[in-house]
Amino acid sequence: DQQVKQNSPSLSVQEGRISILNCDYTNSMFDYFLWYKKYPAEGPTFLISISSIKDKNEDGRFTVFLNKSAKHLSLHIVPSQPGDSAVYFCAASAVGNEKLTFGTGTRLTIIP
Amino acid sequence: ETGVTQTPRHLVMGMTNKKSLKCEQHLGHNAMYWYKQSAKKPLELMFVYNFKEQTENNSVPSRFSPECPNSSHLFLHLHTLQPEDSALYLCASSRGGEGQETQYFGPGTRLLVL
Numbered sequence: 001d002q003q004v005k006q007n008s009p010s011l012s013v014q015e016g017r018i019s020i021l022n023c024d025y026t027n028s029m030f031d032y033f034l035w036y037k038k039y040p041a042e043g044p045t046f047l048i049s050i051s052s053i054k055d056k057n058e059d060g061r062f063t064v065f066l067n068k069s070a071k072h073l074s075l076h077i078v079p080s081q082p083g084d085s086a087v088y089f090c091a092a093s094a095v096g097n098e099k100l101t102f103g104t105g106t107r108l109t110i111i112p
Numbered sequence: 113e114t115g116v117t118q119t120p121r122h123l124v125m126g127m128t129n130k131k132s133l134k135c136e137q138h139l140g141h142n143a144m145y146w147y148k149q150s151a152k153k154p155l156e157l158m159f160v161y162n163f164k165e166q167t168e169n170n171s172v173p174s175r176f177s178p179e180c181p182n183s184s185h186l187f188l189h190l191h192t193l194q195p196e197d198s199a200l201y202l203c204a205s206s207r208g209g210e211g212q213e214t215q216y217f218g219p220g221t222r223l224l225v226l
Contacts, residue, residue, distance in 0.1 A: 004154070032212040043116070043202050043217035044155075051212060089155070096211040098143055099168065102155040 003027045004092050006103035014111050019077040021106050023090035026071065030092040034100070035064060035075045038087045047088075048075070077108075085110045115139065116218035118203050124224045125193065133188040133221045135203030142208030144186040145215060146178060149200040161186060162208050193225045 005024045013019045021035075031052040036044035050057040050064045050073070057064050063076045077084055087107050091100040116137045125131050137144060146158040160168035161180040175197075177189040186203055200222050204215040 002154070034214060036217075041220075041222070043118075043204075043219045046214050046216060049214055093211060093213070098162070098206055098208065098211060098213045098215075099157060099160065100155075100215055104152070104154045 001026075002104075003030075004090060004101050004103040006088075006090060006106050008106050009104070010107040010109070012109045012111055013080050015082060016079045019075075019080045019084065019108055019110070021075040021077075021088050021090075021108065023073045023075075023103055024071060025073075025092055027092070027094060027101070028071070029094040030101075031095045032093045033064070033066060033073050034091045034093075035062075036089045036091060037084075038089060038105070044089060080110045082110050082112055084108060116203060116205055116216055118201075118218035118221050120221060121219065122222045122224075124226065125190070126226050127193060127195070129193075130189070130191040132190065133201055133203075133223075135186040135188075135218055137184055137186075137203075137205035137216075137218075139205055139216060141205040141216075142183050143206045143213070144180060144183070145204040145206075146186065146188050147202040147204065147217075149202060149220070155202065159188075190223075193223075195225050198223055198225045 034049040035047045038044045048062045066073045087105045089105045091102045143162045147155045158172045159178045179187040200220045202220045203218040206213040206215045
């Protein structure tokens, strides 16, 4: 049973525009959510996280939004740059637990 | 060196070989993890070590044997693997044991089993 789902396997966005990546989860015990970026042949790189007590967290061009009632989070990248082309994974952990559950990833391609 | 390092970066082995993957973290963390990433699948957690004690074994076959001699080093010993074990093996570390933790990943070892 996939507890963290990224339903879009790929997304293409024009350079300079906003990229929006989505993630849904089913486990109501999840209280911490993270986004990772992964280039080919490299490990995932941590981007941004959000605790369930917040509904928004911003870091430079990256903003994560959390809608607990809908069990949905999204990552906004604005403006999108060519270097943002990568696979993006969302992940979640449950209360008091360090284990992360990952989604299957969304491949983002930024078109120059 | 900083962050999480893994060696080797690439490994080709036969089904009868024995090899080991090494991970080292320079972040002062107390928890370390092994993940497997196969094509088109989410990252699969294999093992968790917290303060050198194994706290999670996610139904991993015994042909994979982890070892954590101290909080900075983690090994994955491999023996009699199968071709379907070919994957990217990732190591990660985090503060340890409290939840709401960010894990930091190494670059991975790309394993091919012939």
